[in-house]
Amino acid sequence: MRPVSAVGASQIRPDAYEKVTGKAIYPDDLEFPGMLYAGVYRSTIPYGRVIDLNINEIRKLPGVVEVVDHTMIPGAKKHGVIFKDIPILVDDVIKRVGDCLLLIICETKEALKNALKQVKVEYEEYEGVFTIEDALREGAPIIGDASNVLYHIKVQKGDLEQGFKEAKYIVENTYFAQMTEHVFLQPECAIGKIGDDGLIEVYVATQYPHYDREEVARCLNLKDEEVRIINTAVGGAFGAREDINPQCHAALAAYITKRPVKVLYDREESIISHSKRHPMKMYYKTGVREDGKLCAIEARIYGDTGAYASWGTNVLRKSALHATGPYVIPNVFVEAFAVHTNNPFAGAMRGFGAAQVPLAIEAQMDMLAEKLGMHPLKFRYLNCFEVGSVTASGQVLASGVAIKECIEKLASHDNLSL
Amino acid sequence: MVEVTITVNGTSYTRKIHPLMRLLDFLRDELKLKGTKEGCGEGECGACTVIMDGRTINSCLVLAASCDGKEIITIEGVGGAELHPIQRAFLEVGAVQCGYCIPGMVLSTKALLDKNLDATEEEIKEAISGNLCRCTGYQKIVEGVKLAQTKMKESRGEACECGRS
Amino acid sequence: MESIIFHQPRYLGEAIQLLHETPNPALLAGGTDLIIDINKERKKVETVIDLSRIEVLKTITVNEIEIEIGSMVTFANLCENPIIKQEFFGLFLCAKHFAAPQIRNMATIGGNIINASAAADSVPVIMSLEGKFVFNSVEGERIICAVEYFSNYEKEKIKPHEVLTKIKLPRKGYLSGFYKLGKRNSLAIARINAAVSLKEKEGVVEKINIALGAVGRYPFRVTEIEKICVEKPLSYLESDEVLIGLETAVYESIKNRPTMPFKKEAVKGVYILALQSALGGELNG
Numbered sequence: 042m043r044p045v046s047a048v049g050a051s052q053i054r055p056d057a058y059e060k061v062t063g064k065a066i067y068p069d070d071l072e073f074p075g076m077l078y079a080g081v082y083r084s085t086i087p088y089g090r091v092i093d094l095n096i097n098e099i100r101k102l103p104g105v106v107e108v109v110d111h112t113m114i115p116g117a118k119k120h121g122v123i124f125k126d127i128p129i130l131v132d133d134v135i136k137r138v139g140d141c142l143l144l145i146i147c148e149t150k151e152a153l154k155n156a157l158k159q160v161k162v163e164y165e166e167y168e169g170v171f172t173i174e175d176a177l178r179e180g181a182p183i184i185g186d187a188s189n190v191l192y193h194i195k196v197q198k199g200d201l202e203q204g205f206k207e208a209k210y211i212v213e214n215t216y217f218a219q220m221t222e223h224v225f226l227q228p229e230c231a232i233g234k235i236g237d238d239g240l241i242e243v244y245v246a247t248q249y250p251h252y253d254r255e256e257v258a259r260c261l262n263l264k265d266e267e268v269r270i271i272n273t274a275v276g277g278a279f280g281a282r283e284d285i286n287p288q289c290h291a292a293l294a295a296y297i298t299k300r301p302v303k304v305l306y307d308r309e310e311s312i313i314s315h316s317k318r319h320p321m322k323m324y325y326k327t328g329v330r331e332d333g334k335l336c337a338i339e340a341r342i343y344g345d346t347g348a349y350a351s352w353g354t355n356v357l358r359k360s361a362l363h364a365t366g367p368y369v370i371p372n373v374f375v376e377a378f379a380v381h382t383n384n385p386f387a388g389a390m391r392g393f394g395a396a397q398v399p400l401a402i403e404a405q406m407d408m409l410a411e412k413l414g415m416h417p418l419k420f421r422y423l424n425c426f427e428v429g430s431v432t433a434s435g436q437v438l439a440s441g442v443a444i445k446e447c448i449e450k451l452a453s454h455d456n457l458s459l
Numbered sequence: 460m461v462e463v464t465i466t467v468n469g470t471s472y473t474r475k476i477h478p479l480m481r482l483l484d485f486l487r488d489e490l491k492l493k494g495t496k497e498g499c500g501e502g503e504c505g506a507c508t509v510i511m512d513g514r515t516i517n518s519c520l521v522l523a524a525s526c527d528g529k530e531i532i533t534i535e536g537v538g539g540a541e542l543h544p545i546q547r548a549f550l551e552v553g554a555v556q557c558g559y560c561i562p563g564m565v566l567s568t569k570a571l572l573d574k575n576l577d578a579t580e581e582e583i584k585e586a587i588s589g590n591l592c593r594c595t596g597y598q599k600i601v602e603g604v605k606l607a608q609t610k611m612k613e614s615r616g617e618a619c620e621c622g623r624s
Numbered sequence: 625m626e627s628i629i630f631h632q633p634r635y636l637g638e639a640i641q642l643l644h645e646t647p648n649p650a651l652l653a654g655g656t657d658l659i660i661d662i663n664k665e666r667k668k669v670e671t672v673i674d675l676s677r678i679e680v681l682k683t684i685t686v687n688e689i690e691i692e693i694g695s696m697v698t699f700a701n702l703c704e705n706p707i708i709k710q711e712f713f714g715l716f717l718c719a720k721h722f723a724a725p726q727i728r729n730m731a732t733i734g735g736n737i738i739n740a741s742a743a744a745d746s747v748p749v750i751m752s753l754e755g756k757f758v759f760n761s762v763e764g765e766r767i768i769c770a771v772e773y774f775s776n777y778e779k780e781k782i783k784p785h786e787v788l789t790k791i792k793l794p795r796k797g798y799l800s801g802f803y804k805l806g807k808r809n810s811l812a813i814a815r816i817n818a819a820v821s822l823k824e825k826e827g828v829v830e831k832i833n834i835a836l837g838a839v840g841r842y843p844f845r846v847t848e849i850e851k852i853c854v855e856k857p858l859s860y861l862e863s864d865e866v867l868i869g870l871e872t873a874v875y876e877s878i879k880n881r882p883t884m885p886f887k888k889e890a891v892k893g894v895y896i897l898a899l900q901s902a903l904g905g906e907l908n909g
Contacts, residue, residue, distance in 0.1 A: 051551075053550050053551065053553075054550075056555075057549070057550045057553075057555040057558070058542075059558075060555045060558030060561050061542065061549050061550055061558075062537075062538065063534030063561075064494065069493075069497070070493035224593055225557070226496075226557065226559040226560050226593050227496070228498070274558060275557060276496075276557050308498070461630050478630030479630075479663075481659065500660070501660045502660070502723075502727055514725075516726050517656075519663075520656050521659065521730065522652070522655065522659060524632070527632070585810075588725065589726040589810060
C-alpha cells in the first residue's frame with residue numbers, strides 16, 4: 042500500500058483559517074434582503090393545556106407580519122429523531138416548560154421582542170411529575186405515549202444468585218448523576234428562505250442536515266427533494282444540535298411569508314429549548330471473591346428522559362451496555378429504564394449514556410478494593426478486559442483492547458507493582 | 460438618536476444610532492463586521508471581546524454611544540494579507556475547533572502580548588479567563604498563545620536585524 | 625422604540641446640573657450591570673447620563689493623610705496603581721481577582737458600590753480600610769463612612785440627584801488583605817468574601833477591622849470580634865474565639881437562609897485566608 046503522508050502528522054484543519062480570521066459564517070452572520078425575524082412564544086408551565094391565547098391582538102401589533110399556530114402547519118406537527126413526539130407548535134398537551142406555542146413573524150428584531158412580550162396565555166394546568174420515582178408511581182399521570190417507561194432493557198449473563206454466593210465482599214449503593222447542559226457557544230439560529238429554484242432553504246448549524254431535511258419536508262408536507270439544508274459553520278454542538286430546534290420554525294415562516302426569515306435564540310432560550318444530558322439514578326450491587334476477582338453485578342439504571350423521547354432509548358441502552366465498566370464479570374443482571382417526566386427532555390450529549398455509569402461502577406470498584414485491602418489500580422488490573430474477553434452483552438473483544446497497558450503505565454508512574 | 464464617530468480597525472465611522480445600541484450590535488448590524496460573536500449577552504463568555512483603546516472589553520456590555528471617539532480593534536483588524544502570528548499559531552497547534560470563541564480568544568491574546576510578550580503561563584490563563592471555550596478544554600489554546608509568543612519574538616528579532624542593516 | 629435621551633457630560637458640574645434637572649436618570653458607570661438590565665428589559669430607562677467622559681472621576685489622587693479614588697476608576701486601574709498595591713493591598717487583591725479582564729477594564733469601583741449587591745467585592749475592603757464615600761449634588765457635598773452607608777442603607781443610600789464622586793481611604797499604614805470564595809476562579813460572584821485590615825506592633829494587635837460580604841443583605845463589620853482582638857498576640861487572630869465569633873455573626877445575619885449552615889463554616893476559612901494575605905502577601909490563588 043502507498044504510504045499516506047497525513048498519517049502520523051499533524052494537519053491543519055481546513056476550516057480553521059476562516060475561523061481565526063473571523064470570516065467563518067455562522068447562521069446569525071447571514072443577512073438577506075427583505076429578511077424578517079421570527080421567534081416562538083414558549084410555554085411557561087410544565088404540564089397542561091392552552092385555554093386561550095391573544096393571537097388576534099398579537100396580529101395587530103406594529104411590525105407583526107404573521108402569527109402562526111399549529112393549525113397553520115401544512116404537514117406533520119411533531120418531530121423527533123426516533124419517535125415523532127416533539128411539537129413544532131403544541132396542538133394538544135404542553136409537557137414541559139419551553140414547549141412552543143406560537144410562532145411570531147415580524148419586520149424587525151425590536152417588533153419581535155415587543156410582540157413576544159405581549160403574548161397572554163390562559164392555561165389549564167395539570168399536576169406534573171418531576172422525579173423518576175413519581176413517574177413510576179402507580180396512578181401517575183402518563184407523560185409518555187402509553188406509559189412513562191419509554192424504554193427498558195435487560196443485560197443478563199451467568200447466574201446472579203450463584204455469583205453473589207461466591208462473593209467474599211459485596212457493596213451496594215445508589216448513585217445519582219445530575220442533568221447537564223451542553224452550553225455550546227453559538228446559540229441556535231436558522232434562516233429559512235425560498236431559493237432561486239423555488240426550493241425551501243434552511244441555513245442552520247446542525248449535526249444532521251439529512252435528518253433536518255426530512256423533518257422540514259414532513260412539516261411543510263413537501264418531498265425531501267423540495268428542501269435544501271445548508272449547514273453553516275457550527276458553533277459547538279456536543280449532541281444538543283441533534284434534535285430539530287429552530288429549523289422547522291424558520292422553514293415554516295419562510296414558507297408562509299415567502300420571504301427570508303431569521304430565527305435567533307438568546308442564551309436563555311437556547312438553554313430552555315434543547316436537550317440535556319440524562320440525570321440518572323443508578324442502583325449498584327457488586328460482589329468480589331476472596332482472590333480479588335469480580336463475581337457478580339446487579340444494576341438498575343433509571344434515566345430521566347424528560348418530556349420527549351429524543352435519543353432516550355439509545356442513551357439508556359448504552360448505559361446498560363457500559364454498566365459493567367471495562368471489567369470481566371461472569372454473572373450479570375443489568376436493567377436500564379428511560380423514564381418520562383415533565384422535566385426538560387434529555388437526549389444526546391458527549392458520551393451518550395456512557396458518561397454516567399462510570400461514576401457508579403468505578404466508585405464500587407474503589408470500595409471493593411478497600412475491602413480487599415488491595416491497591417485500586419491493581420484491583421482493576423486484575424479484572425479488566427483484554428483481547429478475547431467477553432463483555433456482559435456477549436461481545437467478544439477481538440482486538441484493540443489496551444486498558445492493561447494503560448494501567449501498567451499508570452502503575453509505573455507510582456512505582457506500583459501490579 | 461445620537462451621532463457617534465468610532466474608529467474601527469483604523470477606519471473612522473460616523474453613524475446616527477439609537478442611544479441604547481450596544482457596541483456589539485453597532486459592529487455587527489451597522490458596520491456588518493460579523494467576526495465579533497454574541498454568545499451570552501451578559502459578559503460571561505467573551506465571544507464578543509474587542510479591543511478598545513488597547514484594552515479588551517465585552518462589546519455586549521458597552522453602549523456604542525459611549526464609544527464616541529474611541530478606537531476599536533475587532534478580529535477583522537487582526538492580520539491582513541498574511542495571518543497575524545497569533546492566528547498562525549492557533550492554526551498550527553490545533554487551538555481551533557468550533558471557532559466561535561476564537562475571535563475573542565485572538566483579541567484577548569493580542570491585548571496581552573502587545574503589552575507583555577513574555578507573559579507566563581499563569582498570566583496567559585488570566586488573560587483568557589474571560590473567554591469561554593466549550594470544545595478544547597483550553598490546553599491547545601494556551602499552547603497556541605505560547606507558540607504565538609515565540610513567533611512574535613522571532614519576527615521582532617528579524618525586524619531588529621532589518622533595522623541594523 | 626421610544627426615544628431615549630443620552631447625555632455624556634464632560635464636567636462634573638454639568639453632570640450634577642443634569643441630575644438636578646432630570647427626573648429618574650440612569651447613571652451609567654462601567655455598564656457591566658446596567659447594560660444587561662437594559663438589554664434584558666429588567667430596567668426601563670428614559671434618560672441615561674454616561675459618566676465616562678468626566679476625567680476628574682477617573683483619577684486617583686494622594687495627599688499626606690488619604691487617597692482619593694474617583695468613582696469611575698476601573699478595577700483594572702486599581703490593579704495598576706502602585707500606591708494601592710503598596711498601602712491598600714486588600715483593595716489591590718480585590719481588584720486583581722475581580723471578574724475577568726474584560727470586566728475589570730470597564731467595571732468601576734463606584735458602580736460596584738452603588739449597585740449595593742450583597743456580594744460586592746469592593747465594599748468589605750473599603751469598610752475594613754475605614755473608607756468614606758463622597759456624594760455631590762447641587763446641594764453640595766455629602767461625606768459618609770462606608771460602614772454607616774450600608775448599616776443605615778434605606779436612609780443613607782444615594783439620592784436621585786446625587787452622584788458618587790470619590791472614595792476616600794485614610795493612609796493609616798494598615799496591613800490589609802482580602803479573600804473571595806467563588807465557585808470558580810474567574811467571573812465568580814462571591815459566595816462569601818472577607819476583608820481584614822490591621823495594625824500590629826511587635827507581634828501584638830493594635831487595631832483590626834474585619835468586614836464580611838455575601839453573608840447578609842449588605843456587607844458589614846464585625847466590631848465585637850475586632851474589639852476582643854486588640855492587644856492580643858497575632859496568633860490570637862486565628863484562635864477558636866475569633867472563629868466561633870465569626871460563625872456566630874454569620875449565623876445571626878442569615879439564620880433563615882438555606883446557605884447558612886455552609887456559610888457559617890466557610891466564613892472561617894475565608895477570613896483566615898484574608899488575614900494571611902494581609903500578613904504575608906498574596907495567598908489568593
